[in-house]
Amino acid sequence: MAVSYRELGLVNTRDMFAKAMGGKYAVPAYNFNNLEQLQAIITACVQTKSPVILQVSKGARDYANATMLRYMAMGAVAYAKELGYEIPIALHLDHGDTFETCKSCVDYGFSSVMIDGSHHSFEDNIALTKQVVEYAHRFDVTVEGELGVLAGIEDDVQSEHSHYTNPDQVVEFVEKTGVDSLAISIGTSHGAYKFKVKPGESVPPLRFDILEECEQRIPGFPIVLHGASSVLPEYVEMINMYGGKMDNAVGIPEEQLRKAAASAVCKINIDSDGRLAFTAKIREFMAQNPSKFDPREYLKPARAELVKMYAAKNENVLGSAGRA
Ligand code: G3H
Ligand code: 13P
Ligand code: ZN
Numbered sequence: 001m002a003v004s005y006r007e008l009g010l011v012n013t014r015d016m017f018a019k020a021m022g023g024k025y026a027v028p029a030y031n032f033n034n035l036e037q038l039q040a041i042i043t044a045c046v047q048t049k050s051p052v053i054l055q056v057s058k059g060a061r062d063y064a065n066a067t068m069l070r071y072m073a074m075g076a077v078a079y080a081k082e083l084g085y086e087i088p089i090a091l092h093l094d095h096g097d098t099f100e101t102c103k104s105c106v107d108y109g110f111s112s113v114m115i116d117g118s119h120h121s122f123e124d125n126i127a128l129t130k131q132v133v134e135y136a137h138r139f140d141v142t143v144e145g146e147l148g149v150l151a152g153i154e155d156d157v158q159s160e161h162s163h164y165t166n167p168d169q170v171v172e173f174v175e176k177t178g179v180d181s182l183a184i185s186i187g188t189s190h191g192a193y194k195f196k197v198k199p200g201e202s203v204p205p206l207r208f209d210i211l212e213e214c215e216q217r218i219p220g221f222p223i224v225l226h227g228a229s230s231v232l233p234e235y236v237e238m239i240n241m242y243g244g245k246m247d248n249a250v251g252i253p254e255e256q257l258r259k260a261a262a263s264a265v266c267k268i269n270i271d272s273d274g275r276l277a278f279t280a281k282i283r284e285f286m287a288q289n290p291s292k293f294d295p296r297e298y299l300k301p302a303r304a305e306l307v308k309m310y311a312a313k314n315e316n317v318l319g320s321a322g323r324a
Pocket of ligand 3: 095227
């Protein structure tokens with residue numbers, strides 16, 4: 001049965017982005033797959049009074065179940081209220097691959113969808129994105145498109161090398177598709193192994209020149225940054241200390257994200273950092289408590305660590321704290 005996101009208490013991203021653009025901060029888009037991650041995102045964003053985009057990939061939707069997700073989102077809105085402060089909450093499809101996936105999410109109560117046509121030709125990307133926009137806008141659901149390809153894994157699409165966004169294409173893409181926001185490729189990448197650097201070497205800086213060129217061509221238009229986890233060394237170290245093996249995991253320095261958040265970048269996507277913090281704390285608990293087997297006992301500290309990490313991102317990196 002179709003449901004509108006408004007009935008679930010959600011909002012689309014339009015106002016969030018307008019405020020973020022004026023306020024020079026970025027709205028966090030945190031991916032989740034399960035109850036504990038969702039609880040942590042909501043708790044941290046209520047605590048820091050931050051707007052939030054709850055982000056669900058196609059894989060996460062398959063994992064959690066589309067119907068369960070609808071009620072989880074509704075529960076998240078009620079939970080935020082219960083925690084004592086109302087924040088704007090959007091439910092967003094991350095890396096939608098087809099019109100059908102996007103349509104299904106609109107019909108199931110998502111308030112925002114991404115159609116990722118970045119691996120298609122420019123013309124096909126425009127045609128597919130436009131088709132999604134036409135459907136989604138009938139229900140006032142906002143749409144994110146993508147131009148340029150990030151290195152790393154984009155859900156089902158794996159890309160060895162990145163192709164930076166060509167600023168010459170952004171005006172035509174935005175005008176012809178009618179998208180509400182645009183994800184661009186300026187050197188970030190998905191996952192925990194973003195750059196091949198030797199220990200002690202610094203990672204290559206993001207291409208802020210490309211970002212600036214895009215901003216100049218589409219002034220005031222919301223830009224999105226994917227692949228923005230910092231791959232926090234404390235969690236990688238903890239994982240390695242307690243039996244994991246994550247050699248050469250490296251992410252985007254926080255300083256560069258702060259700079260991006262103060263620009264036309266209105267949405268910053270973070271998934272891997274949540275996975276790392278959660279896994280690190282579970283590994284630590286398992287190693288220190290080999291006889292324990294109640295999942296609540298190891299999920300509780302993992303969830304608490306997530307709250308701490310998301311709150312710190314809102315306060316110190318994205319600048320979204322206090323903006324709800
Ligand atoms: O960009 C991809 C997100 O990190 C989602 O990853 O497809 O493994 O859920 P996933
Ligand atoms: P990370 O892998 O850097 O967290 O990126 C997540 C992302 O872009 C989701 O769309
Ligand atoms: Zn992404």
